[in-house]
Amino acid sequence: MTTVAGTGGAGGTGAGGGPSGPWLVVGLGNPGPGYAGNRHNIGFMVTDLLADRMGGKFKAHKSRSRVLEGRFGAPGSASGCRAVLAQPMTYMNLSGGPVTALRDFYKVPVDRIVVVHDELDIGFGVLRLKKGGGDNGHNGLKSLTKSLGPGYFRVRFGVGRPPGRMPVADYVLKDFSAAERKELDYFADRAADAVESLVLDGLERAQSTYNS
Numbered sequence: 001m002t003t004v005a006g007t008g009g010a011g012g013t014g015a016g017g018g019p020s021g022p023w024l025v026v027g028l029g030n031p032g033p034g035y036a037g038n039r040h041n042i043g044f045m046v047t048d049l050l051a052d053r054m055g056g057k058f059k060a061h062k063s064r065s066r067v068l069e070g071r072f073g074a075p076g077s078a079s080g081c082r083a084v085l086a087q088p089m090t091y092m093n094l095s096g097g098p099v100t101a102l103r104d105f106y107k108v109p110v111d112r113i114v115v116v117h118d119e120l121d122i123g124f125g126v127l128r129l130k131k132g133g134g135d136n137g138h139n140g141l142k143s144l145t146k147s148l149g150p151g152y153f154r155v156r157f158g159v160g161r162p163p164g165r166m167p168v169a170d171y172v173l174k175d176f177s178a179a180e181r182k183e184l185d186y187f188a189d190r191a192a193d194a195v196e197s198l199v200l201d202g203l204e205r206a207q208s209t210y211n212s
Helices: 039-054 096-106 139-148 168-172 178-201 203-210
Strands: 003-005 023-027 059-061 065-072 081-088 113-119 127-131 153-158
Touching: 023 039, 023 096, 023 178, 039 065, 039 081, 039 113, 039 153, 039 168, 039 178, 065 096, 065 178, 081 096, 081 178, 096 139, 113 139, 113 178, 127 178, 127 203, 153 178, 178 203
Parallel strands: 023 081, 023 113, 113 153
Antiparallel strands: 003 065, 059 065, 065 081, 127 153
C-alpha cells in the first residue's frame, strides 16, 4: 500500500467510521539501541516501515513519544486518511501515559487508535487483528488499557512461546533468532499492510485478508 507524508484534509471512514480527524497508530517497544532487535520491539519495527512509506521521519513530541504525521492511501485518493504514527519513548510498561497524552493532543477517540505489538500465543509471523480484549500479561497493553480502556484496535504479531523453561520476560527481550530474521522483513511488511488495511478498509475486511 502507499502512504503519503503531510497532513491536512479529513480522515477516511476506515474501521472507526466518519471523517473525524486522524487515526493514531502506536507501535509498542522499548527505547534505545540495545532493545532495537528484540521480539518485544516489533511494534517499533512495523511503525518504522510505515514511516518509510510516508517518506517522513519521526520527531520528538512533548508526550514523551516520537511522532510522524502523514496519510494512508494513494496520493490524491478520496479514500485516504490522516494518520499519526507514534512510538512511546518510555519503557514498555509505562506506554499508557504517552499514548493518553497523544490521544488528548490530537483529540483521537479510542476507536481510532491502533496498537501494534508482539503476541506470545500465536506462532512467529502470524497476524491477528481485533478490537478490545484482555492484555494477556503484556505489560504494554496492561498500561494502555489502564489509561484508555480496552476499546482500541490491536494488530498482534506472533512471536511464539519461549522454548523450554525460559522465562517469558527473557524471551521477549531477546532478538529474533537467525532463522526468524530470514523471514522477518516479509512478515513485518505484511503487518504494515494490515495496519493500513484496518484503517482504510475496516476491521472485518482487514481480518479476512490478514488473519492467518
